[in-house]
Amino acid sequence: MEKVSPGDGAGRIPAEITKIIPLGEERLPQGDHRANGVVLRRRDVSGRSQELLLFLHGFGATWVSAPGSGTSNRFGGGTEPMTWGVFRLYQSPRRLYLKGVDIRESFLGVRRSKSSLCAAVKWCLELSSRLPTGHESDPLLSLLWGSMKNLSCGVSHLLIDARFAWRWANLWGLAPSLDRCTRCGREIRIGGARLAARSSDGFICGECLRGARDGSEGRALLSPISSEAVLLLRTAATLPRDGFAAWAKAGGAESIRDAGIRAELEDCSLWLYSFL
Ligand SMILES: [Zn+2]
Numbered sequence: 001m002e003k004v005s006p007g008d009g010a011g012r013i014p015a016e017i018t019k020i021i022p023l024g025e026e027r028l029p030q031g032d033h034r035a036n037g038v039v040l041r042r043r044d045v046s047g048r049s050q051e052l053l054l055f056l057h058g059f060g061a062t063w064v065s066a067p068g069s070g071t072s073n074r075f076g077g078g079t080e081p082m083t084w085g086v087f088r089l090y091q092s093p094r095r096l097y098l099k100g101v102d103i104r105e106s107f108l109g110v111r112r113s114k115s116s117l118c119a120a121v122k123w124c125l126e127l128s129s130r131l132p133t134g135h136e137s138d139p140l141l142s143l144l145w146g147s148m149k150n151l152s153c154g155v156s157h158l159l160i161d162a163r164f165a166w167r168w169a170n171l172w173g174l175a176p177s178l179d180r181c182t183r184c185g186r187e188i189r190i191g192g193a194r195l196a197a198r199s200s201d202g203f204i205c206g207e208c209l210r211g212a213r214d215g216s217e218g219r220a221l222l223s224p225i226s227s228e229a230v231l232l233l234r235t236a237a238t239l240p241r242d243g244f245a246a247w248a249k250a251g252g253a254e255s256i257r258d259a260g261i262r263a264e265l266e267d268c269s270l271w272l273y274s275f276l
Contacts, residue, residue, distance in 0.1 A: 028091040032099070035059060037141060038084045040124045040131075052079055052098065053128055054087055055141055061131040064089060066098040075101050081124050082107055084145070109152045119157035120148055123164060130276055139171050146241060155248045158256055158265050159236045163244065165272035166237035174275045176202030178234040183208040190227045197222040198271050203230070223271075228255065229264035236265075 037056035044050055048068025055061050064087070066079050077083055078101025088100040110116045123144060131137060147164045151157060169175035180187055182202030189206070197204045197212075199222055204212065212222060232255050239247055256262045 028089070028096065030091050030093060033089045033091060034086055035089065036084075036086050036104075038124075038144065039079060039081045041128045042079055042081055050079055055127060055131065055137075055144070056087065057138055057141055058136055060135040060137045061127070061133045062096065063133065064096045064098045076103075077106055078103050080106070082110070082120050082148070084148075105148075107148055107152055110148060113151075115157050116151045119161050120151060122161070123147065126273065126276070137171075140168060143167050143171070150245055150248070153245060155245055156253060156256060158262060158269070159232075159248045159252045162233055162265055162269045162272065163236045163239075165269050165276075166233070169272055169275045170237075172276065175272070176275060178203070178230070178237060181205035181208055188230060190231050196227075196230055197224045198268070199223075200274070223267065225264060225268070226261070228258075228261055229268060232256070232261065232265060233268050 035054075035056040035058060037054050039052055040055050040061065041053040042050055043052075050066040050068070052064050052066050053061060054064055066075060068074070075098065078085060078087075079098075083101070083103060084105040084107075086102040086104065087098060088102075090097045090099050107120070110120050127140075127144070131140075143164060147160050150160050166175050166178070176182065178188075181196075181204055182199065183204055184207065186205050186207065188196050188203050196206060197209050203225075204222060209222065209224075232252070235247065236244070236252060256265060
């Protein structure tokens with residue numbers, strides 16, 4: 001498995017966002033708490049009350065109750081999905097309540113772009129459905145932060161999405177190798193066309209691909225992928241965070257001008273999410 005550094009693209013979460021009170025257990029001690037993170041989901045319940053799924057530094061995903069106050073939303077934009085901030089919480093004997101939000105980043109620029117908004121919403125939904133509650137996942141939170149910062153800086157959502165999917169799968173130990181064949185372990189060579197394919201287990205090299213076509217395994221089960229797409233995916237997924245944005249705005253952006261490569265990259269992202 002490729003080794004990658006934690007965190008992502010636009011840098012680590014700033015100090016004012018990472019400064020937390022470590023929580024560390026599924027149910028907090030009764031009383032007041034503060035934690036940094038992001039709103040992943042919001043559910044309206046009775047009256048003006050809401051249930052929020054927060055992704056918090058030091059604690060992971062957790063549902064909190066945001067009580068309403070008559071006719072107005074007392075938390076303003078602090079309960080909007082994709083809003084980052086410091087969440088002030090109160091743990092009662094039975095529930096965790098939201099007392100207030102100090103908003104740090106609303107990502108208004110991301111919300112104004114349809115493609116960026118779609119990518120960010122997709123990450124929030126994927127995390128909402130897959131994250132276990134009450135388990136710390138700080139490297140993944142950092143990856144989400146970096147991905148949203150890169151979106152806000154104008155980096156292509158296609159490149160960030162492929163990077164996000166692979167790095168998430170890699171954090172969980174589920175990512176396919178982007179360098180080696182899953183069948184024989186040989187290196188996937190770059191150069192020429194249609195040298196490799198995707199399978200449900202990982203990349204398949206040209207030699208194994210030919211064997212699969214001749215054998216009982218139907219070609220329909222394998223999705224050919226071009227060398228250009230393999231290289232693009234490999235670069236997007238594994239570049240250190242400091243170099244990713246610069247590369248994505250130059251060489252990466254140039255590569256995805258080709259509609260065929262763009263389509264391949266989108267297929268690859270879908271494929272990567274299937275490993276989670
Ligand atoms: Zn092989």
